Amino acid sequence: MELIEEENLLYKAGDTGIFLGKVEENAFHQHYALQLTIGIDEAFEMESEDGVVLSKSLLIHPQVSHRLDSKRQKVLVILLNPASTLGHFLAKHMTSAPIEEFTEEWVDYLRMFVQDLSKNEINEKTFLSACINSMAEFNSRCLAAKHDIDKRVLASLQYLDRHTREVISLKEMAEEMCLSESRFQHLFKEETGISYRRMQLWKRLLASFDYVQSSKTLTEVAHQSGFSDSSHYSKTFKESFGFSPSEVLASSHLLID
Incomplete structure (x- = not known):
């Protein structure tokens, strides 16, 4: 990974991971987590076996091989456990394709938090708390859905x-x-x-x-x-x-x- 202009932020809370920064020279990889990738100002490039997608917000299902190029722009990447209530709801009830555009209002709130951090209106701790709290609020929509993992x-x-x-x-x-x-x-x-x-x-x-x-x-x-x-x-x-x-x-x- 090439560090561009400023240090990236990497945060782990339990089985949730948050990355904020710029990404280049990313090799193809796959993982168990459900991945939400958000472009803050501009679109990023996501490549998979099906080709290249230019997008500002994508949800990637587990075990999907992909590589990310943020195009020298800042991206927010959230890794969620697909067996969690929120992860299960997103994977089973809100998306169907392995890689899909994700345009829920929640994304706009997450971008706003990043912008506040960039303007020094909030610090890193407040930013991360806002992200985690917003997940909890979005999670309330999941409670009505059938969460039927064995x-x-x-x-x-x-x-x-x-x-x-x-x-x-x-x-x-x-x-x-x-x-x-x-x-x-x-x-x-x-x-x-x-x-x-x-x-x-x-x-x-x-x-x-x-x-x-x-x-x-x-x-x-x-x-x-x-x-x-x-x-x-x-x-x-x-x-x-x-x-x-x-x-x-x-x-x-x-x-x-």
Whole structure:
């Protein structure tokens, strides 16, 4: 990632990620999260297997290979857990295509928050609080929608959240959920759109951000978050974000909640 003019802002709160900045030379990647990308002033370029789209606001479904070029403009990227109430509602009830224009009024509020931050009318903490609160308000629309993800899958996701530094085998998790390995694996993929193994890697990848500020090297971060070594961690990171962890962390101001 090339740092342009100013430092990027990277924020993690639980399983929600927020990035504000400018992006170039992004490699093709895919991840479990539902991705909302918003151009603040101008359109950005999003490329997928279906071609290139120029847009000011796109919602990208999980496991869709893509690459982002912000065209030297600032973009706001929000990564949401598709198994959350908000993520499930957006993916199942508000969109149908893998990559789709998203023009809800919520987007306008998010742009306004960025503009207030750029004018120094609010600080970073207030900006991030405004983004998170706006999600909560938009989330109220989700409560009336049928949120029908299987409870055993939800329980397994919560179990992974509690054990991010461990490798929980498929056999162990299936037994925890009182299912056969094959049944659990099929149910998990059907409900989340990703294999159990890839989900566990994604959960550990998110958890790794919590250790960045207290660790001196990527090897320490990798070991703290359950990866075998820094090479495995860096490979997984780039496959998920299109950049190496060193590129992202060198150009971003990281905040953890």
